[in-house]
Amino acid sequence: MFTRISLPAMRERNYDKRFTCGTIAAAGMLGMLIPPSALMVVYGIITEQSIGILLIAGIGPGFLLALVFSLGIIVTSLGYPHMAPRAEIVTPWSEKVRALTGVWGILALVLGIISGMYLGLFTPTEAGAAGALGALILALLSRGLTRANFIAALNEAAQTTALVFFILIGAMIFARFLVLTGLPGDFSTAVTQAGIPPLAIVVAFLFMYLFLGMFQDSISMMSITLPIVHPIIVQLGIDPVHFAMLVIVTIEIGLLTPPVGLNVYTVRSVAAQIPEGSDVSLDDIFWGILPFFILSFVALAILILVPSISTFLPKTMFGR
Structure with missing residues (x-):
């Protein structure tokens, strides 16, 4: 949807096609950090962490990434x-x-959900229900919701939910199996007794996620690795919320890298359906994403060095 809206508008104003597509593909990273984030929910379920804390924690890194990208865009535009x-x-x-005035409803809905969770008015599960109800009310008020659109939305939601839940069921079975084998505990003990600095272990895990992100989708990647990685992080005394933010950012960076680069292929597939994007190739998008790829690592480095970006809001809200 974002590509369909942004690409024609930017090309109409003679923006460079590589710069345009790179900006659009990079913007897709922000949706997985700033609430509501499906990856945060999945991460919380797999690691049995508070989903509310993870969602609130994602606000800081999300705004950091947006700030770094914005500065990069400004510098590029001026230079x-x-x-x-x-x-x-x-x-x-x-x-x-x-x-x-045409978007006030969406802005109010998003701010209301985030504020409600921050103030403790409702849980993340209740926030999801409130968001769905609010979106339905807005659609009815705009008179743009038809019976066919409503049924199509229900079908799409059911298919997506079923897909995610099947993956999560498999992940939970896999995690239980690992617990029975004792592998996570043995691996955690081996890593902690090796005398490797915790920061080095964190960086090694992030490189692992970056590599896996070149070939796998986010949910599958987390389902396979987190049952082993999370106990190690906890045993090392590393803040699991901060580590979760690092993992999410790294996974999103992996979605920009070849050979898979899911965000890149998504932009390409949508661009091919738009007249303004008919001349856009995969090479154009990969070249356009390169500056944002570098900027993403800058943001990740800042996030590693300043953990409070991830932990400030959760500590303020939940006292942890």
Whole structure:
């Protein structure tokens, strides 16, 4: 959806196609950090952590990544004006404000859900239900919801939910099997007794996730590795919430890298269906994503060095 909206608008204003596609593909990383995030929910279920804490913890890293990307875009635009030329038509602020009236409902819904969880008005599960109800009400008020669209939305939600739950069921069985074999405990003991600095172990795990992200989807990757990795992190005394944010960011970076690069292929498949994207190739998107790939590592390094970016809000809200 984001590609369908952004790509035509940016190409119409003569933005460089590589820069355009790279920006769109990189923006897909933010959705997995800032609530509501499906990956956070899956991560919490697999590791038996509080989903509410994970969702709130993702706000800081999400805004950090957005800030780093924004600074990179500004520097690129100033240094290479031909890649992002200034708009010839200047839109007055009054018109910009009026344009926001069409999205006030979505903004209010998102802010209401996040604020409700932060203030403890409802749990993450209740927040999901409230969000679904709010979205339904907005659709009814806009009079854009037809019977066919409603049924299609229900079918898509059911299919996605069934897919995720089957993966989670397999992950839980796999985790129980590992516990019975004693492998996580033995592996944790071996790692902790090896005398390797905790930071080095964290970095090694992140490189593992980056490598796996080149070939696997996010949920499968977490389902296979977290039953082994999470006990080690806990035994080393590393904040599991902070580590969760590092893993999510690293997994999202992996979605930008070849040979799979799920975000890249998603942008390419949608661009091929749009007249403005008919000349966009995979090479264009991979070249366009390269600066954001580097910026992602900058944000990840900051996140590693400043754990409070991940832990400040959970400590403020939940006292942990």
